Amino acid sequence: MLVATFRRLLWAGLTLTVLPAAAQTAATTDSVNIRRLYDEALARGQSYDNLRHLCTRIGGRLSGSPQAEQAVQWGKVTMEMLGLDRVYLQEVMVPHWVRGAKEKAVVRGAKGKGLDLAVCALGGSVGTGGKLRAQVVEVQSLQELAALPAEKVKGKFVLFNRPMNPLYIETGQAYGEAGDQRRAGPSAAARRGAVGALVRSLTLAHDDYPHTGSLRYDDQVAKVPAAALSTNSADQLSQLLKADPDLTVELEMSCQTLPDVKSYNVVGEIKGSKYPDEIITVGGHLDSWDLAQGAHDDGTGCVQSMEVLRLLKATGLRPERTVRAVLFMNEENGVRGGNKYAELAKAAGEKHLAAMESDGGGFTPRGFNIEADAATVRRVRQWQPLLRPYGSTNWTPGHAGTDIGPLKSQARVLIGYDCDSQRYFDLHHTAADTFDKVNRRELELGGASMAALVYLLSKYGL
Amino acid sequence: MLVATFRRLLWAGLTLTVLPAAAQTAATTDSVNIRRLYDEALARGQSYDNLRHLCTRIGGRLSGSPQAEQAVQWGKVTMEMLGLDRVYLQEVMVPHWVRGAKEKAVVRGAKGKGLDLAVCALGGSVGTGGKLRAQVVEVQSLQELAALPAEKVKGKFVLFNRPMNPLYIETGQAYGEAGDQRRAGPSAAARRGAVGALVRSLTLAHDDYPHTGSLRYDDQVAKVPAAALSTNSADQLSQLLKADPDLTVELEMSCQTLPDVKSYNVVGEIKGSKYPDEIITVGGHLDSWDLAQGAHDDGTGCVQSMEVLRLLKATGLRPERTVRAVLFMNEENGVRGGNKYAELAKAAGEKHLAAMESDGGGFTPRGFNIEADAATVRRVRQWQPLLRPYGSTNWTPGHAGTDIGPLKSQARVLIGYDCDSQRYFDLHHTAADTFDKVNRRELELGGASMAALVYLLSKYGL
Secondary structure, rough: OOOOOOOHHOOOOOOOOOOHHHHHHHHHHHHHHHHHHHHHHHHHOOOOHHHHHHHHHHHOOOOOOOOHHHHHHHHHHHHHHHOOOEOOOOOOEEEEEEEOOOOEEEEEOOOEEEEEOOEEEEEEOOOOEEEEEEEEEEEEEEEHHHHHHHOOOOOOEEOOOOOOOOOOHHHHHHHHHHOHHHHHHHHHHOOOOEEEEEEEOOOOOOOOOOOOOOOOOOOOOOOOOEEEEEEHHOOOOOHHHHHOOOEEEEEEOEEEEEEEEEEEEEEEEEEOOEEEEEEEEEEEEEEOOOOOOHHHHHHHHHHHHHHHHHHHHHHOOOOEEEEEEEOOOOOOOOOOOHHHHHHHHOOOOEEEEEEEEOOOOOOOEEEEEEEEHHHHHHHOOOOOHHHHHHOOEEEEOOOOOOHHHHHHOEEEEEEEEEEEOHHHHHOOOOOOHHHHHHOOOHHHHHHHHHHHHHHHHHOOOO | OOOOOOOOHOOOOOOOOOOOOOHHHHHHHHHHHHHHHHHHHHOOOOOOHHHHHHHHHOOOOOOOOOHHHHHHHHHHHHHOOOOOOOOEEEEEEEEEHHHHHHHEEEEEEEOOOOEEEEEEOOOOOOOOOOOOEEEEEEEHHHHHHOOOOHHHHHEEEHHHHHHHHOOOOHHHHHHHHOOOHHHHHHHHHHOOOEEEEEEOOOOOOOOOOOOOOOOOOOOOOOOOOOEEEEEHHHHHHHHHHHHOOOOEEEEEOOOEEEEEEEEEEOOOEEOOOOOOEEEEEEEEEOOOOOOOOOHHHHHHHHHHHHHHHHHHOOOOOOEEEEEEEEEEEOOOOOOOOHHHHHHHHHHHHOOEEEEEEOOOOOOEEEEEEEEEOOOHHHHHHOHHHHHHHOOOEEEEEEOOOOOOOOOOEEEEEEEEEEEOOHHHHHOOOOOOHHHHHHOOOHHHHHHHHHHHHHHHHHHHOO
């Protein structure tokens, strides 16, 4: 089962171990079955059509919104049509933040003439209660802010303007490293007496899209309004500040947080034929930000997860362990769905063999990030040669995902679907994250690679 | 030099051979120098800005067109600004085919009401001399056509309608397999007495873009007009034919071939510091089809090839062997530039160590296709671990490229830059092949990977 017999693997330089006859047969069977999963996905994949519906008929679906509830119903009906053994909802209370009217930010210099900035509220931000006008102090980091004299910050906006580092090959590393400005910047600014925060958008592109995303308020300090500026606007404001340090920005945002709302995770399940009590969960998050259609973040992960079940059924590869697709609610601003799923699994005494998540976009598959002890990582990676003919080469230890994170102590392994990361942060959390940015084949190949690994996990366990 | 010392390689599961101290030092030096090439490309790469100019200021540049000549001048000036040791043009006579007025194809049924098809002339086709109206016979292959009774074909259009096979993981395989319909279909149709050929566009997408591309007329039979239909139009015509086998298509194309025109390859060169007589050529093709801007086909290959030289200079990594960037003219409909380059190299007694080509689009790098004897392939592949941290994992024997093909008997190795192939044929030879379809980082990563391999070739030879 460990070494594929595909001829292309031979000249790919892999060592063909001499295996016992039974193992050789298993390897051949697995190669053939994985090829069947890919054939089904490439010839008759439904991920793309499902995604079209979710993105263009429902659209952006922030937790608590009417669209999020439409998405729940859509997910349930779509899974019911797959003829699964069980489809159900898991109730969960979610935050309900609303953006309100389109945000405005105007730079006003000595001459009084205004210049519009491309801006949007960060998710969870309080509103400005009318127009909020203040001077601006620019910093590159939380550390630089902490070192500033109090009078340099008090009563001003803090502009957090450190760009993402373009030198990382995987863009997620750069996102992780720059993200403290968005998450912790607003409260750090408030702690120093600032009236608000302006945060450079988390992207490697130079353009006019502001990128929203969650902030985390510190309960110990006042909640101040926080907005993202597009990278072009952040650069422009920085330039203007150099020429006129006394300029002001006038910010107007009517966002607010309403009472929590009842929502749901959507769960579909194929019962394992031999070990129904061992569960393999595969999921994406159903909620999205409100600025666009939530295509790559994370409509793709949802349709791929449902497609894993469909591919297993369509190919007749009934899994020996139970396989569940979960459309998690509220990844973006609370992870309430992910937490609820783990909590209910624990309360029910469920045994999770593995949990897999797709939340890095629907781009061409590169491999998987495997989060487990070293021995388990090695076991999973033994299957890598079986997916090498499909370009899935990068099976590395690493962070698996946000929604399955709460399952860490309950699952033998957490697995993050890893795909090409170059375009993701051009679109992430912006108005550009739309269906037309998704390539059908890239999406379907991703679902097929997830199905292949789920098939192996369900057959062999760990 | 064979094994990188990057820590990420350790957990990527590669075996670290115990190397002599000198080899360890060389490996470290190479890792560091390759990282410098990538840093320069990601932080200050110029490929993207160069491509913007070529695509949006010059645009489509079919051989013999005024835009092709503008592109030659642009290429020369752009390379001169790099401060190379030598920049020059190689004169070459090229075909001069012109599309004329926008093509029209109308389906006319029993009721006489017309339905427009999305159509364009295949490159090199003769025109229709006014409107050409005929019935249509549909086939899936050249073999099926050859087996048809003569009366089924005579006086009709042949519709070649075999789709590209979606099951291949690399789309180029499907293109290669379906391409006989476009290249040989028109003359095969003429041989059976048809008045013209309609060819399903070579793409895996289902949309309304007709894809042009070269046909090859057989001198032994009449030249009949040949057009590509978009996949949607081909499907639609096929459906209509089932309902009404007697329907006619009225085709109108004013394309024609004019006398050959003088044009040029553009060549820029850095002299090798130790072995100036050993040459490494890296190139793309400067001509493109006329329907769009020739962004992925092959503006990206041109700017990446020039970027290889710029990266070597900017990092101070003066190559020990001579490195040449060549912008080949006329890949699309004649390969006159590629043939001329090889002919002049032979006449001058030049010794080519290697020739590399980028002509599969500017998508995320996957590796290289290596065309050489088995021992040389093995030697080149020994360097693969050095590029593994950058996602360049797929170094396989295979076809390297059309423009460097004529150098086969003169070069130790031919190398094709291999990148993600999923989106390429959505754009290839259509009006959609525009600058906005290119991602900056994907493009620059590709140029960096080419520069890294050129650096290794120039340092170690073969």
